[in-house]
Amino acid sequence: MSDVTTDDRARALDAAGCIGKPEMVAALQAELPHDIVLHDDESLRPFECDGLSAYRTLPMIAVLPATIEQVQTVMRICYEYDTPVVARGAGTGLSGGALPLERGVLLSLAKFNRILDVDTDNLRATVQPGVRNLAISQEVDHLGLYYAPDPSSQIACSIGGNVAENSGGVHCLKYGLTTHNIIKLEIVTVDGERLTIGSDALDSPGYDLLALMTGSEGLLGVIVEIVVKLLPKPELAQVAMVAFDDVRAAGDAVANIIKAGIVPAGLEMLDSPAIIATEEFVHAGYPTEAAAILLCEIDGTEAEVAEDIERVRQVVNDSGASDVRISKNDGERALFWAGRKAAFPAMGRISPDYYCMDGTIPRKALADVLIGIGELSKKYGQRVANVFHAGDGNLHPLILYDANNPGELERTEEFGGAICELCLKHGGTITGEHGVGVEKIDQMCVQFPKAELLQFHAVKAAFDDKTLLNPGKAVPTLHRCAEFGAMHVHHGEMPFPELERL
């Protein structure tokens, strides 16, 4: 596990002998209400980790602004005193993106929890970044509208966090990721300036900074307002629950459904360990003897759903399904989904800890990679359950472990790294939607050669000249990659020849 106190930035700060905690608290309190500047250990404790709870650090200070002007003030002061800032939404991130820095300010957007406007003529909503994802759909439900990206964490995660991670969800196969569903952002820059990114129109003059900001993990600016797209709720949705005796057949069925020209609203897969654990937990009626199940949702007009669900039935039967059940009503549809939605907590019941991976691969490699993960599981002697966005090729292997057993967390992380590398070998990426954070920073050295990493740093510097925004996350320094040792070998060249091996 990486120790954040050895973070490159902290080292640099030590060397610079930067401003101490009392001075920083005083500087912030001089311009902000005292009660929004937290600095004793007890009030800092709630911020010490995000959803990746194996990593914990107490921030030096936490600030909870309630207005954009206060965010600007915080940023201006931190910029002046060279103090790094980590933005935090709801802290549900799974890659340690919101992990605080010991010498940094943790900027919580929790008080930005208002939906400012719902515009039914233009089908959009203006929201503050701390608004929970699900709260948007609830707010516009009576209008027959919803916000499409639906991460499984949607009851808790914030829309600001969604933008920072470019989060996806079950329905992203048809309706796109966060980047496809936002129209405009207000951001506060590292030095406290306010910028409007995007516009009220469907495009804007200049560069597509909306694309650049989305998924930038809090490294380019603080998001303080978001305009999201709203969609009309489909007339009808039906889900097919399809069982397979063989993981390979299930993986192939996913590719076959897509090949048949069907665009399901969601296409999720659970393997046998995931089926058994969730069935025991929520009794969704999953066949516990199956090697894998697919949940394939079709939505649209009544006629369209009837037409497509029959085509799904045909394709999965031709792909070797052992059982196909189609939801007869919304109650049954909710029940079929209940298992999928409870999969993470269900794992929590059968294992003290679990570690969630996020590699994304071409669909055709699904079966091979799942089988490969099974082999790795034997090699490392650790159980894995797979529950994931199969239609997008986005895997979520959950490695089960017990942090109380000495060495098990380290072995789990090594296993996770091996899964990342397996995904890369099959033409995939180390992260589809959870972000790099601190968790996958070493695997970034495997995914990207030096020139790309340097290009990322140059882009970062264009927005953050002092490297104060969430430093040490998302993009590794070349030094870090040299320490990690397992770098991308490009055209047979030795990577980073100029860096001394440590």
Place this chain on the structure above:
Amino acid sequence: MTSTVESQDQTDALAERIKQAHAAGTPIAIAGSGSKRFLGEPVDTSAHDTLDITAHRGIVSYEPGELVLTARAGTPLADIEAALTAEGQRLAFEPPHYGAGATLGGTIAAGVSGPARPYTGAARDFVLGTKIINGQGEILRFGGEVMKNVAGYDLSRLMAGAHGTLGVLLEISLKVLPTPRTQATRVFEHNAEQALAAFSSWAARPWPISATYWEAGRTYLRLSGATSSVDAAAQALGGEPVADDVDFWRGVREHERVFFTDGENALWRVSCAPAAPITELPGSLALDWGGAQRWRVTDAPAEAVRDAARLHGGHATLYRGDAHPRGQALAPALLAAHHRLKHAMDPAGILNPGRLIPEG
């Protein structure tokens, strides 16, 4: 897949040209077929070297089951569309060609999208990955061929609409989609305000709408999808059928309709919120993209057109005629961020300088 599309890899030669230009500080004008040249700011390129991309062509990979196609930037758009059509798939953003030779690179660099844009997405929405040459002549890959990827900043989507000012596109991986099984177009008699109201009310319901357009008292509504739902929507929404609707929508997309080709007055594109009220300007008006893209043929002064666009949070771009700049100026803080980003990708400022934003 076997492809009949001509294939040539010029990567190393192109990168070498940029390396030299970077060292010498020589500006480079990147040229696809030139069909969308009118979209950027006119630049005096007499002192520029032209980098012709059209020989760097060919489909690198296409697997219909993956819904992903990767092609070199100089590949003619027509070749790509032919390969997709053969598999019952398409580019769902319906890129305008604006000329027979249009290349994939020029299409993505210009970031142009056709009538389906508000309903299925823009060019940028379908970019999954790119291979580029940055301003230092380095060959870089961002994104990939998978549907979801958040490793590193999304620099590939950033290339869409950057007009080659941040990098030379070498290869582009795009998400492709199945061609809808059925398409039908209905026409209604409306004035412009009625058209906007209709667009709004249609959009709030889950109809399978794929394009909307209004011109000269008539609203055109295209429905695409499963046969059953297109038929049901056509019945419920009414209107009269349009027989030759493929031609009709091509005319809108390629600006072949008389509205676009007739007369000498300037042609402006106004991009705004779809339901933004219609502002008074002389000349003629067409409403595209459910009201979010408005075409103006007008002799009004450029500033009047720009002000009208700005009034509702939009912006105006000149397609035909004289005005400087042709696009809309950026706010100073935003322009400064653009200059820093440009510098990060192209430190010597040699790639299409001045084409998208004034030089800093």
